[in-house]
Amino acid sequence: MPELPEVHTTVLGLRKKIKNLIVKDIWTDHKKLIKKPADFNLFKKDIRGRKIENIERRGKNIIIFLSGNKVLWIHQKMTGHLLVGAWEIKSTPVFLGKGPLSEKINGHIHFVVLFSNGKMMALSDVRKFSKIIYSDKKEVFGSKELKSLGPDALDGGMNLSEFKNIIKGRKKARIKQILLNQEAISGIGNIYADEILWKASVSPERPANNIKKDEFKKIFFFMKSLLKTSIGMGGDSMSDYRNVSGGKGAYQNHHRVYKRKDKPCYRCGSKIRRIKIGGRSSHFCPQCQK
DNA sequence: GGCTTTGTTTTATA
DNA sequence: GTATAAAACAAAGC
16 A cells, blocks of 8 residues: 555655666556556657656655656556566567566566666556556646645645644544545555554544644644654555565554554553444544544 | 455535 | 545455
């Protein structure tokens, strides 16, 4: 579940490893991942020879800038993650046959970008929910999805009162759902939403118009600190997430509530409960989260 | 083989 | 139109 800290870690890794490289070719065995352009051969033709100029994060989205104002936009959704390596290629010209790589990195590589220096960036995704779009910079940033993203959870420009206004503007919705709503605040997913609310001692079911001043403060503060802490640990690899070198993050070892149903609360010892909010599993302590 | 999983989009409802 | 909830969708592991 790549959320803000995982996507952030990936972006830092990509900057280190693929910035300034020239695209030589691309490969896929699952064209459904690629939402644009519709024609894979066009995609291939157009991206060949372009240089990776920079990589940025927008919420949970990875934006790779290429020369000539082109952009490769990747959303890893649930189980996607990007790997960078110099694996051996089966055959040249590249990407003939079933898969592009002679050694098996893992069984779930569905998209590969090969660079002129022999390195590769591979998208691994068991569930194949990831989304890839290749288009003009203007079109990508003009898209509804990116334009309607709320301020980044780690946006230094967002102060407490702005945060409060965003939440309060959604009156009746439950706080957990607002934290998960990318149009309100961007970057938070199911794991961090549960963890932030536990830290703040606020129930995930609490309606937005019922949250007190000091609780806003706590949610705001712990949102920032938890996300930063996780970035410092290289993200959360409880599920499929890996960094670009294939290594695990460590945040999964520090969960206070997520996936801890019926285990004792670290604060008060009560049993952690799991309920569904908006169809998502939500973990919380019924005793000390009010 | 039905249930679960998440992030996002789409549809329905008040 | 707005706010919110529910359902749908992507695919595969168990």
